[in-house]
Amino acid sequence: MAAEKKTAIPKDIVALSFEQALAELEAIVARLEGGQVDLEESIGIYERGALLKAHCEAKLQAAQTKVDRIVVGADGGLKTESAEIG
Amino acid sequence: MADATDAADNLSEFSVSELSAALKRSVEDRFGHVRLRAEISGFKRAASGHCYLSLKDDRAVIDGVMWKGIAAGLRFLPEDGMEVICTGKVTTYPARSKYQIVIDHMAPAGIGALLAQLEERRKQLAAxxxxxxxxxxxxxxxxxxxxxxxxxxxxxxxxxxxxxxxxxxxxxxxxxxxxxxxxxxxxxxxxxxxxxxxxxxxxxxxxxxxxxxxxxxxxxxxxxxxxxxxxxxxxxxxxxxxxxxxxxxxxxxxxxxxxxxxxxxxxxxxxxxxxxxELQTQLLDLERRRLGALGRNLEERRARLVSAARGLPRLGEILGLPRQRLDAVGDRLPRALMVNIRHGDARLSRLTPRIRPDMIRERVALRRRDVDEWSRRLAEAQSRRLITERQNLTGLGKLLGSLSYRGVLARGFAVIRDADSKPLHRAADAHPSMPVSIEFQDGRKTAVIEPGNTATASTKPSRAQDRSNAAAKKNPQGELF
Missing domain, CATH: 3.40.50.261 (Succinyl-CoA synthetase domains)
Known part of the structure; x- marks a missing residue:
């Protein structure tokens, strides 16, 4: 499976939200477990499942709290500055 | 009068301003900080931001004013009919002979009032x-x-x-x-x-x-x-x-x-x-199931393939029986050919002795006699037929002679012809002065039709009449024809 991780994730999967990707992955696993899929198709969706999983993992890993506060300028314009919240 | 004057002398005399000022002092001293429970009525917020209102209960009313700074700090929106508790000082307005309360704090009278306002607003927004x-x-x-x-x-x-x-x-x-x-x-x-x-x-x-x-x-x-x-x-x-x-x-x-x-x-x-x-756990679980499912899928298909292959008969088995039949037939083929040839030979040998020339010669002699007989009978029939036809011809010749116009001429009639030897059939054809020939039974004579006579035929005074002459038609003799 190491090879799959190196594969670039296609755009249509990158565009998916975590929830959409997870839901599709669940559907794929359910179909594979059902055993009713043609062999060729089962390999195709198996590989797509790997890409969906990689996409979900990326979404899970890129998680670090970053807090900025909105500052309204005198002219009404907005900017942000890093906020230290005790 | 004197009592009245005395009485007046006993009282100090105020100007209006003095009295008003004295009243103002008294009121403000006495009511410099009061707490008042009342119902709001006639609430108005002026453009300046100051608020003017009346505070009342069921029997009395007092005017009130809330300066801009106080009004802006309120945590609720004052409304007519709302019961409030105000604190402030009572003061007078000497120019108008009025008094009023200057409110420095106002709060709804109890939670009930706020909740009622809240419910009212909720209904309105819900609507x-x-x-x-x-x-x-x-x-x-x-x-x-x-x-x-x-x-x-x-x-x-x-x-x-x-x-x-x-x-x-x-x-x-x-x-x-x-x-x-x-x-x-x-x-x-x-x-x-x-x-x-x-x-x-x-x-x-x-x-x-x-x-x-x-x-x-x-x-x-x-x-x-x-x-x-x-x-x-x-x-x-x-x-x-x-x-x-x-x-x-x-x-x-x-x-x-x-x-x-x-x-x-x-x-x-x-x-x-x-x-x-939890999501990572869920993802791991899905991954484990995904890997397992494909493996099981492949394993299951491999097992089906193996069992299907086991059921498949071997090629040798499929071909064995036909090959056996082919071999058997192949062996028999040359033998069958030889048998067939020998069989033909035997039939030929059986037939050969039975083919002799005298068999044909007899048949030829027989047929030749038939031909001779039929030839003779044909010649006889032919000559008989010639005799008969000749007799018929002679008879017909006689009949023809009797039917010829010459026979008529022999009986004394004549034929009149024009210069072209064409017989004249009618008197009308015989024009005046026309040369004609008259054929009798023994020869011909020429004549000319009389000129100017068209009424009657002017042929020779003979019994011979042209049956075609126009004049002859009027002749009773002509009608014989």
Whole structure:
């Protein structure tokens, strides 16, 4: 499976939200477990499942709290500055 | 009169101004700080910001004034009919012979009054459809950027950030606001609208979820979240919005307008994001099942293939029987050919002795005799037929002779012909002076038709008449023909 991780994730999967990707992955696993899929198709969706999983993992890993506060300028314009919240 | 004058002498004399000033002093000294319970009536806010109103009960009324600074600091909106408790000082207005109370504090008389106002506003906004369930938007399952509208200090923002960190750290944009006091409602409104005004993909990331939060407090403390502007901003927000104001038992109007109400700020963080570890576990489980399922799929298919292959007969078995038949037939083929040849030979040998020339010669002699006989009979029949035909011909010749016109001439008639030897059949054909020939039985003579005589034939005075002559037609003799 190491090879799959190196594969670039296609755009249509990158565009998916975590929830959409997870839901599709669940559907794929359910179909594979059902055993009713043609062999060729089962390999195709198996590989797509790997890409969906990689996409979900990326979404899970890129998680670090970053807090900025909105500052309204005198002219009404907005900017942000890093906020230290005790 | 004298009594009256004496009486007047005994009283000190005031000018109007003096009396008014004395009254003013007395009133302000005596009622410099009073607490008054009353019902508001005739409430007016002037353009200057000062408020004028009457305070009344069932039997009396007193005018009141609330200067701009005090009016702006009120946590509720004074309305006619509202029962309030005011503190202030009573003062007079000498120019008009009036007195009034200058209010320096006003509060609704009891929670009941505020709640009644709240309920009234809730009904009005509900009637507009601002709280309709179909207006609620679904919250994103995993927001990337969370916008939080609350005070930058205090426990609320810390609680939310800590809970987000525990569950699923996210990027947070804090829009700091006052959450109570006179500026609170307008700041909260501006923050909600400001987040919604952020363009997607701009310098400041547009949040995909908003949390509007405040810690617990009295109903007056939470009042900003009941203000119409705040409620309308929350209802109009294009970004899904979680409200988390006060404790679980506190309900403010923003809770009706938000897409989801959280009982506490901490709960808002729990609603906002799933737990990362749970998702990772779920993902691992799916991965394990995905790997296993394909393996099982392949294994199951391999097993089916093996069992199907086992059922397949071997090629040798399939071909064996036909080959056997082929071999058997192949062996028999040359033998069958030889047998067949020998069989033909035998038939030939049997027939050969039976073919002799004398068999044919006899038949030829026989047939030749037949030919001779038939030839003789043909010649006889031929000569008989010739005799008969000759007799017939002779008879017919006689008949022909008897039918010839010459026979008629022999009986004394004549034929008249024109110069071209064509017989004249009618008198009309015999023109005057026309040369004609007359044929008798023994020869011909020439004659000429008499000129000028057209009425009668003027042939020779003989019995011979041309049967075609016109004149002969009038002759009875001519009619014989």
């Amino acid at each position: 507009e459809g601002l709280f309709a369930p179909e207006r609620k938007r679904a919250l994103p399952y995993l927001p990337d950027v969370i916008g939080i509208v609350t005070s930058p200090t205090g426990a609320v923002i810390r609680d939310i950030l800590h809970r987000l960190d525990d569950r699923f750290p996210r990027q947070v944009l804090l829009w700091p606001v006052l959450v109570q006091g006179e500026q609170a409602a307008s700041q909260i409104t501006a923050a909600i609208n400001g987040f919604n005004a952020l363009p997607p993909g701009g310098d400041i990331p547009r949040p995909d979820l908003l949390i509007v939060a405040r810690g617990g407090g009295s109903i007056e403390d939470l009042w900003a979240f009941n203000e119409e502007a705040v409620v309308r901003a929350a209802a109009a927000s294009g970004i899904p919005l979680i409200s988390a104001v006060g404790h679980e038992t506190d309900t403010t109007l923003i809770d009706y307008a938000s897409d989801r109400r959280a009982p506490t700020p901490t709960a808002a963080a729990e609603i906002a994001v799933p737990v990362r570890r």
